[in-house]
Every structure is written in structure tokens, then in C-alpha cells.
Amino acid sequence: MAVTSSNSGSELNIKITGKFDFSCHQDFRATYEDLTDKPQRFVIDLSETTYLDSSALGMLLLLRDYAGGDSAKVVIENCNPEIKKILSISNFEQLFSIS
Amino acid sequence: MKILIAEDNFTDRLILRKIVEQQGYQVCEAENGVEAIEVFNKEQPDLILLDALMPKLDGFNVARKLKADHPEAYIPIIFITSLTETESLVKCIEAGGDDFFTKPFNRVILQAKITAFKRAKALYQTVLDQKQEIEFHTQHMMQEQQIAKRIFDNIAHKGALGDPCIRYSVSPMSVFNGDILLAAKRPLGGMNVFLGDFTGHGLSASIGALPVSDIFFGMTAKGFELYEIVKELNNRLKSVLPVGFFCCAIAAEIDFEDNNIKVWNGGLPDAYLINKHTAEVEEIKSNHLPLGIIGEEKFQAKMDVRPFNDGDSLFLYSDGVIESENEAGELFGLDRLLVSICDGASRGEAFDTVTEAVKAFRKTTEQGDDITYMEIKNHKERDVQAYEEVDEVFRNDGPSDSCLNMELGPRSLKNYNPLPSISQHLMEIGNLRSYRTQVMTIITELYSNALEHGVLGLGSELKKSADGFAEYYRQREDKLTKLEHGYINIKVTHKNLDSGGQLELIFEDSGQGFDYKTMQDKASSSKLSGRGYPLVIRLAESVEFFNNGSSVRVIFSWKATGSK
Numbered sequence: 001m002a003v004t005s006s007n008s009g010s011e012l013n014i015k016i017t018g019k020f021d022f023s024c025h026q027d028f029r030a031t032y033e034d035l036t037d038k039p040q041r042f043v044i045d046l047s048e049t050t051y052l053d054s055s056a057l058g059m060l061l062l063l064r065d066y067a068g069g070d071s072a073k074v075v076i077e078n079c080n081p082e083i084k085k086i087l088s089i090s091n092f093e094q095l096f097s098i099s
Numbered sequence: 100m101k102i103l104i105a106e107d108n109f110t111d112r113l114i115l116r117k118i119v120e121q122q123g124y125q126v127c128e129a130e131n132g133v134e135a136i137e138v139f140n141k142e143q144p145d146l147i148l149l150d151a152l153m154p155k156l157d158g159f160n161v162a163r164k165l166k167a168d169h170p171e172a173y174i175p176i177i178f179i180t181s182l183t184e185t186e187s188l189v190k191c192i193e194a195g196g197d198d199f200f201t202k203p204f205n206r207v208i209l210q211a212k213i214t215a216f217k218r219a220k221a222l223y224q225t226v227l228d229q230k231q232e233i234e235f236h237t238q239h240m241m242q243e244q245q246i247a248k249r250i251f252d253n254i255a256h257k258g259a260l261g262d263p264c265i266r267y268s269v270s271p272m273s274v275f276n277g278d279i280l281l282a283a284k285r286p287l288g289g290m291n292v293f294l295g296d297f298t299g300h301g302l303s304a305s306i307g308a309l310p311v312s313d314i315f316f317g318m319t320a321k322g323f324e325l326y327e328i329v330k331e332l333n334n335r336l337k338s339v340l341p342v343g344f345f346c347c348a349i350a351a352e353i354d355f356e357d358n359n360i361k362v363w364n365g366g367l368p369d370a371y372l373i374n375k376h377t378a379e380v381e382e383i384k385s386n387h388l389p390l391g392i393i394g395e396e397k398f399q400a401k402m403d404v405r406p407f408n409d410g411d412s413l414f415l416y417s418d419g420v421i422e423s424e425n426e427a428g429e430l431f432g433l434d435r436l437l438v439s440i441c442d443g444a445s446r447g448e449a450f451d452t453v454t455e456a457v458k459a460f461r462k463t464t465e466q467g468d469d470i471t472y473m474e475i476k477n478h479k480e481r482d483v484q485a486y487e488e489v490d491e492v493f494r495n496d497g498p499s500d501s502c503l504n505m506e507l508g509p510r511s512l513k514n515y516n517p518l519p520s521i522s523q524h525l526m527e528i529g530n531l532r533s534y535r536t537q538v539m540t541i542i543t544e545l546y547s548n549a550l551e552h553g554v555l556g557l558g559s560e561l562k563k564s565a566d567g568f569a570e571y572y573r574q575r576e577d578k579l580t581k582l583e584h585g586y587i588n589i590k591v592t593h594k595n596l597d598s599g600g601q602l603e604l605i606f607e608d609s610g611q612g613f614d615y616k617t618m619q620d621k622a623s624s625s626k627l628s629g630r631g632y633p634l635v636i637r638l639a640e641s642v643e644f645f646n647n648g649s650s651v652r653v654i655f656s657w658k659a660t661g662s663k
Contacts, residue, residue, distance in 0.1 A: 054296075054298040054299075054347070055298060055299070057298070057345075058298050058299075058343035058344060058345070059343060061342055061343045061345070061392065062342050062343040065342040065343075089366060089367075089368065089385045090347065090366040090385070090388065090389055091365070091366065091385060091386065091387055091388045091389075092388075094388055094393075095388070095392070095393075
């Protein structure tokens with residue numbers, strides 16, 4: 001598991017490599033919590049993510065909340081079919097843009 | 100810090116005492132081995148300077164005895180010795196010594212050794228304290244969990260899980276894995292079931308389970324519809340759970356009389372509707388967000404309505420089933436689950452085939468705590484009257500004569516269910532409580548007839564085929580959304596009599612009425628299957644229609660329980 005991020009100022013890109021589970025909790029939060037300026041858009045890159053559990057879903061909700069709740073712009077990108085299935089079972093496409 | 104000097108030579112003892120005292124430590128002394136043990140027990144020193152060769156009991160034996168008597172304690176022993184051969188030094192260490200110090204005495208070296216042991220001892224003490232603290236907390240946590248479990252069991256009692264139509268598997272400690280399984284009989288017949296899977300484990304998950312079971316049982320008993328219960332569950336969880344925590348859940352309402360099932364799936368794997376006769380397995384997918392994520396205004400409690408006939412069953416499960424592992428670390432997986440469900444489908448034994456398949460797959464791997472699944476079956480032989488809900492308590496309180504009049508306009512008809520509050524009122528009437536099932540059935544039927552066939556003008560012929568069934572519910576929702584005019588007037592009058600009481604129910608709606616004569620003939624020709632008016636006619640003392648059927652008067656009489 002590894003969480004890496006890049007921030008252009010207006011957009012924060014977070015990439016999770018390997019398992020996206022509770023062990024990422026600290027690292028995942030750290031990518032956005034200490035930013036002085038809140039980015040307008042958040043992109044979660046799951047291209048290298050192999051697994052995603054319910055605590056990861058929780059972390060995504062936390063990020064969405066931080067990013068402004070219903071007005072948040074959070075995009076989840078490059079999900080493999082397995083991960084896309086987990087996201088759609090929970091109907092997360094109602095809350096996030098998933099591509 | 101206190102140091103024991105065990106040394107038979109007076110001069111040596113004196114020199115050692117001076118060196119130690121110079122460092123500011125307390126000293127106690129012994130002249131031989133036996134005395135060394137006595138003084139140790141009395142003074143409880145922190146470190147021992149022990150002469151190897153002493154009268155009565157030599158240093159090696161003293162060291163062995165002390166270490167044996169105090170296995171938990173950290174007592175550094177420094178052997179004082181003039182022995183220089185390696186063999187003797189090895190003997191010191193083997194006897195339990197931690198270090199040795201050779202004559203002639205060098206003050207600096209001894210003081211350095213004592214300082215080093217003092218540090219080690221402090222470290223040991225810290226570790227020991229922490230260990231005790233951890234043990235204390237662990238014990239405390241276990242106790243708290245046991246108490247929480249007991250409280251939880253009292254609230255989330257088994258409900259109707261013991262009903263013959265339900266088979267289920269759930270770990271005794273499942274609440275701490277975040278799974279919750281509930282079943283309750285509906286006062287007007289039928290059953291509500293709920294399977295939830297909270298994110299997280301341990302106490303946080305079980306705390307969320309408390310309001311869930313409370314609301315589920317409480318609202319079911321008061322006659323609320325399942326969609327109203329699901330809405331309320333979502334609201335409550337949204338308000339109590341921190342962001343990022345939620346509950347994936349399936350709620351289902353089974354109507355054994357009307358042979359249909361309403362299912363709401365938010366975030367759990369597909370539920371399976373198993374048709375025993377065709378052995379077909381139909382999925383009921385999750386099409387909602389889990390509970391506790393979004394607020395009331397966006398929440399959707401729309402139910403998936405499906406026919407549920409005799410022999411059909413509904414299979415529900417949480418992730419734990421497909422995620423259970425075998426020795427090789429392989430997952431049981433969806434394919435194996437589906438194969439085992441299909442295997443048992445035609446015999447109506449899906450629960451058994453799944454149980455066996457999971458067991459065979461896991462073999463010797465430890466039984467996981469997180470396997471929750473259930474199967475609910477529709478049995479034709481069930482009887483509306485068979486519920487054991489009759490409350491035997493003799494009550495004579497509550498109103499003795501009352502009249503309740505309620506008129507609902509188009510906006511109320513769209514989204515308000517008046518039945519729970521009417522039921523609440525009626526259940527306050529002394530002995531009527533014992534007839535809850537019958538009374539609720541009558542009121543529910545009268546209300547849905549007034550709404551669906553009266554105000555909305557739907558024809559009941561539609562419901563006879565499986566396709567028409569879905570179409571009926573689609574039209575019902577469509578017409579209800581567009582409703583602009585109409586009303587239902589409900590008048591409930593009761594009076595207590597010496598031997599019981601009498602209830603008069605008048606339902607009047609704005610509709611065109613219906614062909615009640617044909618229906619009455621059907622009822623009298625003993626075609627009593629299905630629900631609706633035939634059922635009301637069977638349960639009530641009298642049923643009279645007015646205004647072409649748009650108004651109906653029903654009399655229900657009851658006998659007081661306990662009075663003879």
C-alpha cells in the first residue's frame with residue numbers, strides 16, 4: 001500500500017497503489033488535511049489499486065465531506081472492474097464521478 | 100535505590116559499602132548465604148553484590164534460589180569474586196548472575212556497573228508497568244464488550260428469527276463484527292427482516308446496531324410500512340454515525356397472504372429470490388446508497404416489489420460468506436455461492452446446500468465470526484391467525500368509549516400513513532390489544548382499498564398475473580404522484596361492553612365506488628384465498644357498503660380476555 005499525491009493548487013491528485021484499506025487511513029488523510037488552500041477539484045487515481053474495502057469507502061466519504069459534501073468535486077478514475085463493482089454495489093456513483 | 104552486600108569478609112564488606120554509599124545508595128548487609136536470603140526477603144533490595152564463596156550457602160546457590168523464588172522480579176546480581184578462571188565466571192552466569200566484579204576492587208568500574216543496572220532496572224520497570232496497564236485495559240475492554248453484548252442482546256432480541264419460515268446463520272459475537280440480523284412479525288401479518296453490515300468492527304459497530312434494532316422492532320410493532328422504517332433508520336444513522344461510517348443493509352417485507360415481497364437493498368451483495376418450482380434464481384441488486392450516508396431529502400426508500408409464491412424463498416447474505424477463506428487462502432467467492440444456491444434451489448434447501456458448501460470449503464480453517472446469511476421461505480400452510488402475538492395480559496385501562504375522526508386530503512395521501520397512529524389509539528383500549536392482528540388487518544385492508552380502488556381508481560384485475568403485478572404497483576405510484584384531488588375520511592368509534600367491546604369503522608373515499616356485490620358473492624362462495632374484502636368479511640362481524648361502495652361500515656366485536 002502506498003498513497004502518493006500531487007497538488008497543482010486547484011486540483012489535488014491522490015493515487016493509491018496496492019490495497020486501499022484501513023492501513024492507508026493516516027496517509028490518505030494527510031494528503032489533504034494540512035493543505036493551506038483547499039483545492040477545487042479532487043482526483044482519486046485507482047489505476048494501481050488492487051483491492052478496496054469498506055473502510056476505503058469510508059475514507060472516500062470523509063474526503064467528499066472535506067471537499068464540500070454535496071457540492072464537492074471528487075472524481076474517481078481508472079478503477080479496474082472489480083473495484084468498480086464494489087463502488088457500484090454501494091451506489092457510490094450517486095456521490096462521486098466514477099470513470 | 101537499595102543494594103544488598105553479601106560478603107563474609109569484613110574488610111571487603113566495608114570497602115564495598117563505602118563505594119556504594121559514595122554513590123548515594125542505601126546499603127543492607129549479610130555475612131553468609133543463609134543470611135543473604137533472609138535480608139533479601141526483609142529489605143527487598145534493588146541490586147545484589149554477591150560473594151561467590153561464603154559459609155553456610157555459597158553465592159551460586161543463593162543466586163539460584165533467589166531467581167527461582169522470584170521469577171517475575173528483575174533482581175540484578177553482580178558476583179564478587181577473586182576467581183579469574185573463565186570456567187568459574189561461566190558458573191556465576193549460569194547460576195543466575197548478571198555480571199561479575201573481581202578483586203581487587205576498582206571503585207570506578209563498580210560504580211559504572213551499578214549505574215548501568217540502575218538504568219536497565221528503570222527500563223524493566225517501565226515495560227512492566229506498561230504491560231500491566233495493557234493487561235488491565237484488555238481486561239476492561241473484554242468486560243465492557245461482554246456488558247455491551249448483554250445490553251445488545253436484550254434490545255436486539257431474537258425477535259421472529261425463530262419462526263419456522265426462517266433459517267439463518269450468525270456468529271454469537273457477530274455484533275462486534277458489525278453484522279446485525281433482525282426479524283419481526285408485522286401486526287397485520289407478514290414479516291419484516293433486516294440484515295445490516297456496519298463499516299468498522301468492535302464497539303463502534305455495535306453502538307450503531309442499537310438504534311437500528313430499536314427502530315426496527317418499535318416501528319414494525321406499531322404497524323409502520325417498511326419504507327418508512329428504512330427512512331427512519333437512515334435518518335437516525337445519518338445523525339449518529341460520524342462521516343465515513345455507514346451501514347450496508349437489506350430490508351425486506353414479506354407478505355405471505357398476498358404472496359409478494361418488498362426489498363430494499365443498499366450496498367449489500369445481491370439478494371436472491373429463489374423460485375422452487377422453476378429452480379430459477381433471480382437477483383435483487385443493491386440500487387441504493389448504504390444507510391447513514393445521505394440526508395432525508397435525497398434518501399430513496401423505494402422498494403423493489405416482486406411476487407413471492409408458495410415455496411419461493413429469499414436468500415440474504417453479507418460479504419463474510421463470499422470472503423471466507425480456506426487453508427490455501429482462497430476466497431469462497433460468488434461463483435461457489437451461486438452454485439450451492441442453485442444446487443439446493445429446486446429442493447427448497449438453499450440454506451442447507453450453502454451451509455454444507457461453506458463448511459466443506461473451509462475444512463479445518465478456523466470458523467470465522469463474520470458469516471451471516473439467512474433464508475426466508477413462503478409456506479402455504481401458514482395461517483393469518485397463527486401468530487402468537489395475542490397479549491394475554493388483562494387490561495381494563497384506556498378509553499371506554501371513544502370516537503376518532505380523521506380526514507386525509509391529496510397531499511397527505513401522497514406520503515402520510517395514518518395507520519400507525521390509528522393503531523396506537525386502538526391499542527390503548529383495554530382488551531382490544533389482544534386482537535391487534537385482526538384489527539390491524541381490517542384497517543389496513545379498508546385503507547388500501549379506499550386509496551387504491553377508491554381515490555386512485557385502480558382495478559384489482561391487474562394484480563392477478565406476475566406482469567400485471569409489477570404494472571399495478573407502477574400505476575399506483577404514478578397516480579399517487581399526480582394526485583391533486585380526493586380524500587379519505589376515517590371514523591373509528593368504540594365502546595366497551597361488559598363482556599368485551601364493539602368497534603365501528605367507517606371509511607369513506609372520494610372515488611366512484613366499485614362492484615361490491617360481485618365481490619360479496621365471491622366471498623360467500625367460499626373463495627377466501629387472497630386478501631382484501633373477503634378477508635375483512637371473514638374477520639369482521641358485519642360489513643356494509645354505501646354510495647355504490649365508496650363508503651363502508653365495518654363492525655368488529657371482541658370478548659374480553661380473562662373474563663368468563
